[in-house]
Amino acid sequence: MTYPVALAELIEEFQAVDDKRERLEMLFELADEVVELPSEEWNDDTRVRGCQSEAHVRIQVAEGRIEFLSAADARLVQGLMGILTLAIDGMAPAQALLIPPQFAEEMGLLNTLTPSRSNGFRNMFDKVMNEIRQSTEG
Amino acid sequence: MTYPVALAELIEEFQAVDDKRERLEMLFELADEVVELPSEEWNDDTRVRGCQSEAHVRIQVAEGRIEFLSAADARLVQGLMGILTLAIDGMAPAQALLIPPQFAEEMGLLNTLTPSRSNGFRNMFDKVMNEIRQSTEG
Amino acid sequence: MSLRDEFPILQRQVNGHPLVYLDNAATTQKPQIVIDAMNDYYSQSNANVHRAVHTLAGEATEGYESCRIKLKQRFNAQRAIITSGTTEAINLVAHAWGRANLSKGDSIVLTEMEHHSDIVPWQMLAEERGVEIRYVPVTQHFTLDMEAFTHALDGAALVCVVHTSNVLGVRNPLESIIEQSHAAGAKVLIDAAQGVPHAQIDFTAFGADFMAFSAHKMCGPTGIGALLVQPDVFEQMEPFMGGGDMIETVTIEGSTYQTNEHKFEAGTPRIAEAIGWTAALDWMETFDISAEHDRLIKIASWVAKSLRDLGMNVYGRHEDGDAAVVSFLHPTINSEDMAHLLDARGFAVRTGHHCAQPLLHRLGISGTVRASFYIYNTREEAEAFVSEIKEIVERFA
């Protein structure tokens, strides 16, 4: 299994950095990549469970391409969403479904983050992948 | 506070012995000193609480002298009763009440014995002293 | 390094003699690796778990939750609730499942072979809710009366049975008990406190609904144990104790609860203990538990025969599959005296009712002397034990 180019590059960049503060700053910057989910859509359907603070995601597929909308309270979570945006936004669903969930670990992010945060990330990833799967089935 | 002569001698004898097996054998021999409480009198009134096995004691005072009757399942407990018999049987109540409870510790018996056993011994000692006290008040 | 060398306490002298620890059914000893794991936690990673961001809290949470993952793996279970031990695990079932699912008219099947921890919680529930308790008798062969069991099962809602008796070492015919109980529509709780230390049980294949056990009887620390639960029954459980992280939200109007195991783990959990237990579970995979079990039951069976030859009454049958527990009484030497004489020579055995008074009542006795063997015990220790008893009998009978 291989990563999409954007993601592969990010993984390398993160791996090159040892300092947690630096990695956090890189992550915060990636928050800018997020395609914002409007606050009217922050509801139970879009909520990611297991996060310490509010986090919402929604997938829509238009013309065979994924649109990934997301929003969160914490900049750190927005950063994680930014990574996922870079990875899957605009991609074909079938291709996105091939992305292995381990990339956050490979980026050293699951060491930076705590288990509860990592679970939150894993829940977000699973929710996104589930919605993509449903969209291809529906 | 000083111990009655018989008890003081016993304390010395036990203190001279290091080996637990030997001390147990000495204790077992002291079981012979017990003035047996008849089994008809093994009841809740005479029972010593907190012992692993059955143990019963009764005090009667005749002509100003203590008579100490006792009985137990375990030879070890009988031995403890034997020591108490040597210490108080035939003694005047007022004098018996002066005996400090620490003698079993000084004999090295509370090291030989376990806390539950020591509690049992302490309960026996307290029960006996209580009955002596009551007999002098009654 | 031999397995014995891994246990620091086994190097100890007791009353001037090398310790021969034969009180394993009460609690087992801990290898250095388990002691070290807790040490390391307290020296390096101590923090409160869950809902925290800092590094230590992350390490502590990972350590705590890895115990759950390990339990699920080893026992092939989908739900593993961490408790303070077997006793709390069974009380948890009585409260969280029993009070939510049983009421007047229902009945629970227990056996006379149960430990108090699998009797008293049910008696309390019975008294509170008017539930009926039926006791399966023990035969003179030290086994459950299976005809009576079948009879007792009629209309029962729950069957609670000990995997292996802590007094007799007898392993019950659990496969048949579980199958019959389920056929009759009853749930099954297994008290595996003495089973789990001697066998690797596949909880899902085994098929029981609940299984309770303690870490301290399998080389783990005190203060921790587990309840395994099948997923469908898990959904039928209401919260037991309240507070701490078992909630989703708390308002003054009321609270909502977590939906996973945390729902039943109120308050700061047993973090160091979970880390120690994980080390013990890992360590137990370094040897073949079933081979050890075979070796031990052979030793126990030889000890039982030797003691009978010395005139003892021995309670148990010591067949393959049973645990290496030898309960005995001498016709004239008081059991407490016996235990003290043994202790004087370094042998640790237990006396008394072993928290199984109904069983002893059935056997017509009030206590036994019990020698129980575990993986670090050797044939030589068993031989020394039998000779010591021989000497005691010759001298004190």
Place this chain on the structure above:
Amino acid sequence: MSLRDEFPILQRQVNGHPLVYLDNAATTQKPQIVIDAMNDYYSQSNANVHRAVHTLAGEATEGYESCRIKLKQRFNAQRAIITSGTTEAINLVAHAWGRANLSKGDSIVLTEMEHHSDIVPWQMLAEERGVEIRYVPVTQHFTLDMEAFTHALDGAALVCVVHTSNVLGVRNPLESIIEQSHAAGAKVLIDAAQGVPHAQIDFTAFGADFMAFSAHKMCGPTGIGALLVQPDVFEQMEPFMGGGDMIETVTIEGSTYQTNEHKFEAGTPRIAEAIGWTAALDWMETFDISAEHDRLIKIASWVAKSLRDLGMNVYGRHEDGDAAVVSFLHPTINSEDMAHLLDARGFAVRTGHHCAQPLLHRLGISGTVRASFYIYNTREEAEAFVSEIKEIVERFA
């Protein structure tokens, strides 16, 4: 050797920086002497307690029971039940005393300042038994509304109140609460989880009926805590969990119970933990806790002021007698981001609702960042903490 040197974890680096541990309200660190005590137990004396004759069991029993003796001495209490922590202690009161003494028509007074562990058990009891719960509000000065308290007391059977808030650090006016409650005929339970680490309380003079606390918040191990009970109220308590040594006799007809604390300590107890806690309690007598407390509240009050100067909202008043807990929020920096940035430089703080959702609801927020100080924290650490926050604010606000 300085006090800090006694704590191995304080020598640790986190993310390349020396650890500055400011999560003490969640759990405290352990001095080497406490770790060693548990080590020694497992390496030299490990055995199950009570009803046993052999030497190790004697040592283990003495170790376990010495914890109770120590608790009774330190807190001048006549009854000390050993539990798994504050949460279990409060649940024990709800079950053992609450269910036996409260019923429909009775009411319990709680406060909005309570930890979930002192809310949820009562909500469960209320739901089961139709008992009413009244909540005393918290004022904008972060204190209990004492007028509302007096009002709520009317006809109440039980008052449950936190000694010191784990979010605000505010110590409640307990003397007046206890006096008024008793005058109104209500029993009083004090949740002293945050009180006991900072003060030596004389339970008998204090006059509360129940007091609950945890070892892990006062340099002791995880998995253990205590409930102190006045003797008259102790007699009103029915058993909670069943099994193990809490019984006097068990027959298939029913059971009778012990009359001392063992009645509430079902199953193999927390032996190693009790030994570790005893060591911690002994160790706490090597310094002047009230002087330490004064030093810490001065630090906290300085931190609170400095954070306000940096534009933070700070929740609490930090007066003498309060605990050294500083809860704060930045107007724009998310608290989780703040905690991660702090962790990157070695500072351990906690974020979230701190298991006190009703209090946060009253404050109109959903969480805070909380820095909590303990005996090994220094003025220098506090200064480094404030500078780090300053840098974060400058860079990320």
